[in-house]
Amino acid sequence: MRKIIFNMPFLRTGRLALLPVLFVLASCTVSFTASDAKNSSELESFSATIKVMNWNLQTFFDGIFDGNEYSDYKSPKSGWSSDKYEERLERLCSVIREMDADVIVMEELEKEAQLQDIANRLSGTFDFSSLYKHGLFARDEGSSIGCGILSRLPIDSVSVHSLDVRTEGKAPSMRPVIQFSLSSKGKSLTIFVNHWKSKSSGEAESEIWRKRQEALLARLIKKAGHSGQAILTCGDFNKDILEFDIKEKNGEKSNLILHGKDDVKVYSPWICENGSLANPGSYWYKNQWERIDHFFAAGKIEVKDFYAENIGEWADEQGHPLRYQIWNGKGYSDHLPITCTVCF
Template sequence: MENMKKIFLVLMQVILLAFCFGGCSLGDAEGESSNSERRRGTGRELGSRQKLRVANWNVQTFFDSTTSGLEYDEFKKDGSWGQEAYTVRLERLCQVIKALDADVFVMEEIENEGVMMDISNFLAGEWDKKKVYAYGCFAKDFGAAIGCGVLSRWPISGLTVHGVDFRKQKSDMPRMRPLMQLSVCKGSRMLTLMVNHWKSMSGGENATEKWRNVQESVLSRKVGEELALGKAVLCCGDFNRDIGKFKKGTDSGTILLRELAFGKQNDFGVEVLSPWYDFSQSLVEPGSYYFNGEWSRIDQFFYAGDAEVEYFEAAASEPWSEGESKIPKKYKIWNGSGFSDHLPIVCDVSF
């Protein structure tokens, strides 16, 4: 394990703040690139279709026990936060991961790669060896307190981190999380996974929407490039935008991920599907986030190309939700209770 940690440190220096373990190959960290020619239908004769269960969860400011100075104020000020509290919370997180039993587990609001290693090591020592997450990756921006991580039972390749170009924006740019793009390989098939954590609504939903529009444009372009190559694409993450506030596509159940042109949002981009809408176009209950007495659906899966979501739910089981109400049990640092203020979302995707 010490040798593995040394390898991580070398990779971290080469590709900024992104890392993989378990044999993952890495792409270069980059900004937006040009669109490829839009073409469909290639790469679909690689073998029989495969299926993966994918879980996505905003785990609510999951910091380790070491003070780096980047932690949120409540973790700096609370005298009860330390190794013991961290270990208890780590065990609790792993309890949920085991219960959901996903092939790929995506998390937002993880502090660093060390937390990812702790999760992987804990699960490896406590669980069925056939279900160990042997592969994983993590990325965050320089100076950021938190980032996103992926654990997988199947090989990961081609991790690429897409930043955002703010030079066309007149306002002071907030800190923004990059888009993670990677491939998960099962058998002879490959699924492109795009992990998102968009700008929060802190500062006002309307005032911050323009920054989410920028991130939407980056995602739209990258999805379009993958679709042009005939890929199966699954997007996931905490988008900090309710599903009802995305632009509807031309067909029932479709969402238009829009691109920016000359700093303005236009009605062009790529169409994707959302599993929040059932066959009757009603919204799946419950949502994934509960605030001010209302459910919202800000955590998303979007799928396109050769990907098809066959099952979806906001996993509202106990002990991480409040029984009949299904409200997520928010983590409370002052007494160490709870899990997260989001529910995990889970889907079965074939490709």
């Protein structure tokens, strides 16, 4: 397991703050509304508000050839280069600037040094409150990609959870669940970052592993919920919202069940109050939208709004994501970024 946590102090050089790493659209906009709260004191307890962005970056490798890359990125013969990395890095930072989220969660990032690159590109400001001074990165040993987080708020604690299954033959490579907490205005929020097994090996063959990842997440949410935490889960689950167990709200906040040894009820903003699904989706595949990138909320938390961000330079005129292409160096990602604002 490879886990990196850092906080970034400033070195001033003119107007630009350089940050050396120290390692140690249409959508539904409401979820947990006033009518769901038990009383006015519960509403008043939501004193902290933050915005979170989640984005699968589509194999975001750097310009150094370490030999661990996917075949498309292994050498200059592939067309990949440090110049193309710099261009792609600037595009990513332009999207982050536009989203203006407090926490940035990214899947398919190669290594922790890229968080340094991103933070440096974003640091040309005198507004210290807008700087991403805290971050973490984790991936399994031998894996080509992992997940990275940048935060304007200090990261209080971190745990990384991996599946170790030895009862059904050799388990495929799977990304760990990253659990971290942060605080704002005296309130604490626990966030779980996921990147579940893809369907590339076959939908039926890979579903057993997504179910195991679902069971792990359910257990972790259940455990965190015992301490009364506000909980937000995000990531690329490689599982459409309609493949989960959707339930009727019946006056409850939750609208979906995550199954495992310990089932847990959560809220998905993909599901609108009338039971319809928010549009657009986050992934355009075979000429139709899929909703495989998710936010799930549980505990003492309110989701104020949610968007699959399809208006911007990272999307085409129809609002579909502009997939990155090595051969011409154009595009961003085959996923749209999704954002939500939560109160806790």
